[in-house]
Amino acid sequence: MSKKKILYVEDDETLGFLTADSLENQYEVAHFINGQSGFDAFCNDDFDLCILDVMLPDMDGFEIATQIRKRNQEIPIIFLSAKTMKEDRIKGLKLGADDYLVKPYSMEELTLKIEVFLNRSQKTSFKNNATYLIGSFEFDPTNYCVSKGKEMTNLTEREAALLKLFLDNKNTVLKREKILMELWGTDDYFVGRSLDVFISRLRKIFKDEPNIRIENIPRVGFKLLTE
Structure with a gap:
C-alpha cells in the first residue's frame, strides 16, 4: 500500500x-x-x-x-x-x-x-448519490451544493458534511460535542468557533425558507427544524 x-x-x-x-x-x-x-x-x-x-x-x-x-x-x-x-x-x-x-x-x-x-x-467521501429535499431546496452531498430552481450555492466539504448530519437527524437535538467530534475529530474551543461560522452560513442559505431553521439549544447544541 x-x-x-x-x-x-x-x-x-x-x-x-x-x-x-x-x-x-x-x-x-x-x-x-x-x-x-x-x-x-x-x-x-x-x-x-x-x-x-x-x-x-x-x-x-x-x-x-x-x-x-x-x-x-x-x-x-x-x-x-x-x-x-x-x-x-x-x-x-x-x-x-x-x-x-x-x-x-x-x-x-x-x-x-x-x-x-x-x-x-x-x-467523508459519501457512499451514495442520494440527494435531499429540504423545503424548496435540493441538497447534493456528493457535489457539495444546494440548489433552488436555477440558483445553486456551493458548499465546502465540511459545510456539506454538517448539513448532511443535520438532515440525517432533523428535528432532533445534536449535541455540540457530537457535531465537533463527527466533523473535526476534536471538541477544541477554537474548532467550536469555526462550527459557529458554518452554522451561520447555513442559516443564511435558508433564511427565506420559513419552514427551515437551525435552532440553538443553549449549552447543549443545535436542532434542524423542518417540516
Whole structure:
C-alpha cells in the first residue's frame, strides 16, 4: 500500500528537517522552505494532506490555504505557528483549516492529528448519490451544493458534511460535542468557533425558507427544524 503524501511548508530548516524526518517513517513528505514553492508544488502534484507554517517568505500560510481552498475544498490542512493569538487561530480555521497547532508542538500530537484527518477525509467521501429535499431546496452531498430552481450555492466539504448530519437527524437535538467530534475529530474551543461560522452560513442559505431553521439549544447544541 502506497504511503499518503503530505505537503509540508516550513521555513525553519532545522525544525523542518526534524519534523519531515520523523513523518517520513509513515508518510511521503514533500518539504518546502518558502510559501511560493510550496504552493507551486501543490498545483503540480497530488497530496493527501497539507501542513503549513503561518509565517513564511514569499507567500504566508494563510494565503497558501486561501489559494488551496479555491482549488480543493476537501484536502485536510493543518497550520503550525508560533503565533498564539486567539484571533490568528480563528482566522486559520475560518480559512478552512482543519486544525491549528501552536509551536512548540509534540510529534505525537501532530501524528495523531494527521491520522484523524486522513481517516476522516476517507470517510467523508459519501457512499451514495442520494440527494435531499429540504423545503424548496435540493441538497447534493456528493457535489457539495444546494440548489433552488436555477440558483445553486456551493458548499465546502465540511459545510456539506454538517448539513448532511443535520438532515440525517432533523428535528432532533445534536449535541455540540457530537457535531465537533463527527466533523473535526476534536471538541477544541477554537474548532467550536469555526462550527459557529458554518452554522451561520447555513442559516443564511435558508433564511427565506420559513419552514427551515437551525435552532440553538443553549449549552447543549443545535436542532434542524423542518417540516
